[in-house]
Amino acid sequence: xxxxxxxxxxxxxxxxxxxxxxxxxxxxxxxxxxxxxxxxxxxxxxxxxxxxxxxxxxxxxxxxxxxxxxxxxxxxxxxxxxxxxxxxxxxxxxxxxxxxxxxxxxxxxxxxxxxxxxxxxxxxxxxxxxxxxxxxxxxxxxxxxxxxxxxxxxxxxxxxxxxxxxxxxxxxxxxxxxxxxxxxxxxxxxxxxxxxxxxxxxxxxxxxxxxxxxxxxxxxxxxxxxxxxxxxxxxxxxxxxxxxxxxxxxxxxxxxxxxxxxxxxxxxxxxxxxxxxxxxxxxxxxxxxxxxxxxxxxxxxxxxxxxxxxxxxxxxxxxxxxxxxxxxxxxxxxxxxxxxxx
Ligand code: KG4
Ligand code: ZN
Numbered sequence: 154x155x156x157x158x159x160x161x162x163x164x165x166x167x168x169x170x171x172x173x174x175x176x177x178x179x180x181x182x183x184x185x186x187x188x189x190x191x192x193x194x195x196x197x198x199x200x201x202x203x204x205x206x207x208x209x210x211x212x213x214x215x216x217x218x219x220x221x222x223x224x225x226x227x228x229x230x231x232x233x234x235x236x237x238x239x240x241x242x243x244x245x246x247x248x249x250x251x252x253x254x255x256x257x258x259x260x261x262x263x264x265x266x267x268x269x270x271x272x273x274x275x276x277x278x279x280x281x282x283x284x285x286x287x288x289x290x291x292x293x294x295x296x297x298x299x300x301x302x303x304x305x306x307x308x309x310x311x312x313x314x315x316x317x318x319x320x321x322x323x324x325x326x327x328x329x330x331x332x333x334x335x336x337x338x339x340x341x342x343x344x345x346x347x348x349x350x351x352x353x354x355x356x357x358x359x360x361x362x363x364x365x366x367x368x369x370x371x372x373x374x375x376x377x378x379x380x381x382x383x384x385x386x387x388x389x390x391x392x393x394x395x396x397x398x399x400x401x402x403x404x405x406x407x408x409x410x411x412x413x414x415x416x417x418x419x420x421x422x423x424x425x426x427x428x429x430x431x432x433x434x435x436x437x438x439x440x441x442x443x444x445x446x447x448x449x450x451x452x453x454x455x456x457x458x459x460x461x462x463x464x465x466x467x468x469x470x471x472x473x474x475x476x477x478x479x480x481x482x483x484x485x486x487x488x489x490x491x492x493x494x495x
Contacts, residue, residue: 162242236475322374
């Protein structure tokens with residue numbers, strides 16, 4: 154099946170053409186084209202994403218990217234399905250993608266399905282990686298623990314199969330990526346803060362400041378990052394003269410990564426998991442990837458994480474989620490649902 158994925162939930166306009174095969178038992182994906190138009194520069198002066206600006210940019214970018222996709226393909230690609238993100242995300246931004254998808258479906262007479270952005274992140278481990286090390290065979294994969302860490306979500310799932318899962322916990326306040334963004338702002342770093350904190354942390358000592366690891370010992374799988382952010386705020390207020398930004402960034406990053414790692418690992422032990430899947434924008438963080446890879450190795454678990462560009466918002470993961478939803482008969486309403494869960 155050839156699937157066109159469309160993603161406009163936040164500040165990236167993305168289109169992708171993905172070839173899917175293997176069905177629900179052995180899903181396989183080949184990325185034929187992956188286009189992303191980033192709006193970071195437009196939102197940066199505001200310190201975050203402005204929903205109506207995002208919508209305006211999506212409306213501008215969508216036809217441009219589609220033209221580019223057709224041009225690369227020397228005409229309209231052969232299509233079996235269109236999949237568009239219906240949530241969660243910013244509703245004005247989501248509507249831009251949904252409207253465009255409906256127009257395409259009508260014009261070219263193609264079936265259209267709604268896709269859940271969080272399922273997109275979740276399934277990103279199924280996308281091919283450069284290293285080709287990730288051989289995916291369902292029989293030695295499940296049960297698995299999936300950790301989704303993005304700008305809007307921090308979720309732990311127990312997966313029984315590619316299509317059956319249970320939410321174990323989630324953040325009670327800020328998402329992990331949101332905490333990186335907010336701490337970056339405290340340090341006068343530009344939006345998005347995650348990559349900036351990571352860069353600054355390389356020049357700092359992660360043991361310099363003992364920031365709290367909220368809920369790390371709690372016997373549940375929920376998270377809380379707002380207290381950690383507040384600790385950074387107080388630290389900066391009280392140590393104006395002596396604080397080294399590199400140490401603050403490194404110590405904060407270590408605290409956030411420690412909590413994410415500890416809770417993921419504890420869940421694998423409690424549920425006898427055979428693998429860990431890490432996804433979402435924060436999954437590009439090298440310390441988090443390294444820690445979870447090391448822990449998985451120690452425990453004899455498989456560790457799956459996609460290449461960096463498929464951790465960040467993209468439409469290949471949306472085509473993937475659309476394929477899985479289509480096969481399992483999950484029909485999302487074709488209207489924006491900002492608070493859609495998983
Ligand atoms: O998944 P994503 O692209 O968009 C959402 O669905 O939210 O995630 C974006 C989030 C932002 O909060 C950004 O600061 C964070 O991912 N992020 C990072 C890194 N790169 C992006 N956080 C920590 N370290 C990074 N290297
Ligand atoms: Zn996302």
